[in-house]
Amino acid sequence: MELKTKTKEASLEHSLTGRDFLTLDDYNEEELSYLLQLATYLKNARKAGKNVQPLKGKTLGMIFEKSSTRTRVSFEVGIFQLGGTGLFLSKNDIQMGRGEPIADTAKVLSGYLDGIMIRTFSQAVVEELAENASIPVINGLTDTYHPCQVLADIQTIQEIKGGLKGVKIAYIGDGNNMANSLMLGSAVMGMDISVAAPTGYQPDPSITRKAISIANDHGSKVEVTSNPQIAVDQADVIYTDVWASMGQESEQMVREQLFSTYQVNRDLCSLAKKDAIFMHCLPAHRGEEVIAEIIDGKRSVVFQQAENRLHAQKALMLALMG
Incomplete structure (x- = not known):
């Protein structure tokens, strides 16, 4: 052997x-x-x-x-x-x-x-x-x-959860490059992922279809919704990113209004599993996409994933x- x-x-x-x-x-x-x-x-x-x-x-x-x-x-x-x-x-x-x-x-x-x-x-x-x-x-x-960020993210989840199969990731916020790569990485490794983003800001439909196809072959699930509560329900991992990425600074005020109900806070996290962890690719804007209590709390592994x-x-x- x-x-x-x-x-x-x-x-x-x-x-x-x-x-x-x-x-x-x-x-x-x-x-x-x-x-x-x-x-x-x-x-x-x-x-x-x-x-x-x-x-x-x-x-x-x-x-x-x-x-x-x-x-x-x-x-x-x-x-x-x-x-x-x-x-x-x-x-x-x-x-x-x-x-x-x-x-x-x-x-x-x-x-x-x-x-x-x-x-x-x-x-x-x-x-x-x-x-x-x-x-x-x-x-x-x-x-x-x-993809490099998500490779490190998967390593972090594996370290903490002891495995990947059956793990559910809830991604909350802008359906950007992070959402795209997380869907693909989760699908390939047999993890479930639910992405919650406002209509018009959801992940690339062609990438979503590709991720769903891969997930079907691995017995896992890829879901896109506009409801963050549905996404976080019984999640093992809660993940978010900034609402306005590099090059989108002019949209900051508009995005703050559109994404206001997508903030990762105490109420949203209460819907996840009790041992759920919080992840963020950084840099983070405390008070916008996530409150300080969550990103700086015991459930946060943002610096482990950064390392x-x-x-x-x-x-x-x-x-x-x-």
Whole structure:
């Protein structure tokens, strides 16, 4: 049995090398489970003071067209801890920001680097970069998806709940990139998810349909509603995000009115299971999408999930670039 397990892991390891990480539905349950196991191993090794540096001599280029705290620090520290080097490339530093074709940038960087992480607005930019690069491309965030965050979220849920099957996530608020990726990640891993968002602000219908199809194959459930009480009912995880994401600042006042009944507060949380946890991808606006009592309370695991960005992304880099 041990030999079979090692052979299976070696096969998975080989199948991930050189791959891109653009959306979670590009990976199956077995592959994501392997990444989670690797993330746990790297986290435990770090806590035990062990240096695991299999990426010595490797370089990750980090393209940022959107500002960041967690994405930049976790990737830059992560590649360093694995023995490699991270190169920060803002839109003002590279010619792609001045009109150089994405395909040209991808081909040039492929000659210098071992991997690319990009955080940008358009998913099409990430996909074109990946199509033309001969090295792995990691989606650090777009307006459509945030797969790295959800990989760390799944790791956090697994750590706290002891497993994923049958876990219900209630996502409350804007049906944005987080909602899209949470639906896909939950579906692939066999978790139930209920997304509550106002009409007109619900997740992308095509992504919702895709998530429902995947969930049907895994015996889980994906639901979209405009009623936050229905979503939170008997939930194991309550998740929210800011009401106005980066680039939507001009809509802040309008969104505050539209989303006022979607605040995660004591009354809403009382409908979830007694041991339900609270999650938020951060940064958070206390008093808007969540009250301070909840995000700073005992049920909140927001800083554990933030830390897991480091470990999950180290696993990702190691699997793709190793």
